[in-house]
Amino acid sequence: MTFTQQFLLVSLLPISFLLLAVLHLWAGSEQRKLFLPWLLLLLTGAVWATGSLAYYSATGIAVEIRIAWRLVSNYALTLLPIFLFWTTVKLIDLAAERRRRWLSLTLLLWLLALGLDPAIWPYRLATLTAGGLLIRHLDIWGAFWLASWLLPSYLSWRVTQETMGRLPRSVYRNQLYFWLTAVLLILGGSAIALPRVLGWRELGELIAISGAVIGSRVIWRRQLPDYFLTLRQLWNRLLVALLLFGLTWLLLWQIIPLAAPSPAGVQELEIVFVAGLLALLFLLINHLVQRLASRLFLPATVKRNQKLSQTAQELHNQYTPTAVAQQALALIQDQLQVDHSWFLTVHEGGWGQLILQPLVWSGPQPKAAVLAVDSPLAAHFLNHSEPVLLFDLLRLPTMPEPEQVENSLLEDWTAVVYVPWHSSGRLVGLLALGTRSEAKAYSNLDLAFLAEMATLLAPLLAQAQLVTALREVGGQVASQFRMVQQDNRQLQQVNDLLHDFLHLFQPDLRRPFDHLSQQFDALQSWLAESEQPAADPAVQANWRQTDASIGQARQLVHSLVSLADRLQKQIVINGQPVVLDELAREVWRGLIPMAEARRVEVSFSQHGAPLMIWGDPQRLHEVIYHLLHNAIKFNKIGGTVQLECGYENQEAYVRLIDSGVGIPEARLVNIWATFPDLNKLQEQMATGTRLGLRLTQFIVQVHGGRVEASSSYGRGSCFAFYLPLRSDLKPPENSDT
Secondary structure, eight states: OHHHHHHHOOOHHHHHHHHHHHHHHHHHHHHGHHHHHHHHHHHHHHHHGGGGHHSSSOOTOOOHHHHHHHHHHHHHHHHHHHHHHHHHHHHHOOOHHHHHHHHHHHHHHHHHHHHTTTTOOOOOOOOEETTTTOOHHHHHHHHHHHHHHHHHHHHHHHHHHHHHHHHOOOHHHHHHHHHHHHHHHHHHHHHTTTTTTTHHHHHHHHHHHHHHHHHHHHHHHHHOOOOEEEHHOOOOOOOOOHHHHHHHHHHHHHHHHSSSOOHHHHHHHHHHHHHHHHHHHHHHHHHHHHTTTTTHHHHHHHHHHHHHHHHHHHHGOOOOOHHHHHHHHHHHHHHHHHHHHEEEEEOOOETTEEEEOOOOOEESSOEEEEEOOOSHHHHHHHHHOOEEEHHHHHHHHOOOTTTTTHHHHHHHHHHSSEEEEEETEEEOOOOOOOOOOGGGGOHHHHHHHHHHHHHHHHHHHHHHHHHHHHHHHHHHHHHHHHHHHHHHHHHHHHHHHHHHHHHHHHHHHHHHHHHHHHHHHHHHHHHSSSSSOOOOOHHHHHHHHHHHHHHHHHHHHHHHHHHHHHHHHOOOOOOEEEHHHHHHHHHHHHHHHHHHHHOOEEEEEEEESOOOEEHHHHHHHHHHHHHHHHHHHOOTTTOOOEEEEEEEEEEEEEEEEOOOOOOOHHTTTTTTOOOOOOGHHHHHHHTHHHHHHHHHHHHHHHOOOOEEEEETTTTEEEEEEEEETTTTTTTTOOOOO
């Protein structure tokens, strides 16, 4: 291999550190506090790895530059464990005081080593003697330089080891196993590179890069595979790779010299290189075979997944949330043997609240909970879908202090695993599990099974909740519809009863007045025909007044009966598609003779397309007739009336503008008021003013519309009513539209 080829291969080492730094910038970190120290570590590792290039660089580079290059690489090597220790104390949340104290001490040692370096500074310390040994300036610098590397390396290992010893089995402890491996690989690689011997230095950098890869994995993700299972799989693959490499190397060592003789050194290097490539190829094939053979090595997992798929298929026919939750708990009890478990449905309450309501459970009944949406516990369940152990949940940086209500709620629930169920980005349920039987711990395979179950069953639960909600809404609509039907039947019965009552008692109400009138006329005729002297004039006046009172009472009863009959007819609305502008045009044509007789000009105009509404054409005809009749009747000679039809804001309108005498402001306020006094009832029924307007308002409101009136006394008035447009209706077959 040429010198240039070696340079290119060695340059891959710093490029690997830089690539990890770029990926770190792109991927970010779930814990922002780890972002900066780990980024500095990766960049420092890249600077350290470039030191190997100084040994393979071209001879044209000046000696001073090479020396400075190696010097920077050496100090980057001692900075590497400092940044590693900084990242470690951030990861495990070491007390701030201890963290500052140890970081200050390691940085002080590094600065002292930098200040004592004889290759940088021109001064020299005096040689000291201790126990018969001479201690030179270079020895003092070497001690500080080695201590600046050794102390943070030891602290990184020691702090991680102590923290792991205090933890129960959890996802966080599994994470720290991976982190400890990364720490040991980075420190071991840098220790191998300390002697600065070619070959060993590159090996140390390669080992440190592998540690950086594992550390990046820890920082980028909280959910990691089971550490010991991963270690066993890695060990098996490594043994297979070494075996394949050894067999391939022996085979090539025997075949290549016979096929193409070449110099001994080149031949051995080529054999090693080709054997390594073939071993990697075989290792890749072996990985694929391992995945295929996982069904043989992990039969329990395969059976568990098959059971989960079968349960999901069975639940496709279940349309209630209770059935889905019961099947889930039954499957968990069958596969994990949990002492107690429960499932809680999630509802959004008012004022930004999240309501967790127990749906099904095994064991003691859990308490319902009401959390604020922005609370740390609710925010975690809303934004994360992976299963989480209670220990890891309490360690979240966003969780409140132990005395807060969320932690008290978790203590009352006594669950050790929580599995949020998400469907289409929405939290639909929360599965909580207690301890397992026989004090078994939840493994990463168990958590993966719970995550897979949530992925498969959460959409089914959301579908069941939607179907249940639709059923409830449908039931309420049906109930309201039945109530409306019952009210309509009662109203129709009351209307029929009123109709029968009027027809039954109408003759009886009129008969006494007719009988009195007949008797009064007979008495008056008898007096006129008799030879009795004429009565006193005062008696004659009282006689005439009594006759007039009887006539007025009879007419009043007649008016009341007629009014009741008209009101009874207005209650019945026969709805059908109506072209409102055609109806208005028909009324306009019918009242043209009246307008011509009173010398009033009536014009009709339509704006827009035909106006389709739903209503009773006979009742609406009465409305337009009342308004147009009044506009003509109370107009002045030579006046004008404009009848307009159109639509505004999804409403059809009929507007009448006249140039009549107008209405005083005091009367305009109560223009739509209730019926007039009984003393004026006969007059109002004859003129059709307030009585017609009251019936107009009633009919329009029954049709879901509204009325408006405006007037300027002495100049004219404007009356209008508005009804909802129905664009989905078609004109009747007999319509001109």
